Amino acid sequence: MRVTSLGYRTDLALRALEGGTETDRGDYLVVRNPALPDFWWGNFLLLARPGLAAPPGPPSSAARRAPAAAAPARRAGVAWPAPPLP
Numbered sequence: 154m155r156v157t158s159l160g161y162r163t164d165l166a167l168r169a170l171e172g173g174t175e176t177d178r179g180d181y182l183v184v185r186n187p188a189l190p191d192f193w194w195g196n197f198l199l200l201a202r203p204g205l206a207a208p209p210g211p212p213s214s215a216a217r218r219a220p221a222a223a224a225p226a227r228r229a230g231v232a233w234p235a236p237p238l239p
Contacts, residue, residue: 154182154201158234161199168195197230 154177156162165175165184173186173195182199189195 154179154199156182156199161232161234164194165199171195194230197232200231200233202233 156165165182168184168186169175171186172188173184176183176185180201184195184197184199186192186195
C-alpha cells in the first residue's frame, strides 16, 4: 500500500524508530509495536481509503481484524486518510 499522507508517513517513521513493524496487506497496513502494547497509537491498521471503514453499522472486515492483527497488543486503532478537499 502506498501511503501518500505526510502525517501518516511521519507516524509510520516514528513507529519504526520505536521498534515497530509494518505488514502490507494490500488495502491496509498492519502496524505493530510489541514493546508498547498499551500505547493507543502504537498498534493500528492504516486503511488505504475511507471506503474500507464501514459507515455506522457492522464493522468493516478490516476493522474486525484489528484486534487479531495487532496481537499481542492490548489496544489497536483503525485509521484512514481524509478524502481530498474539493
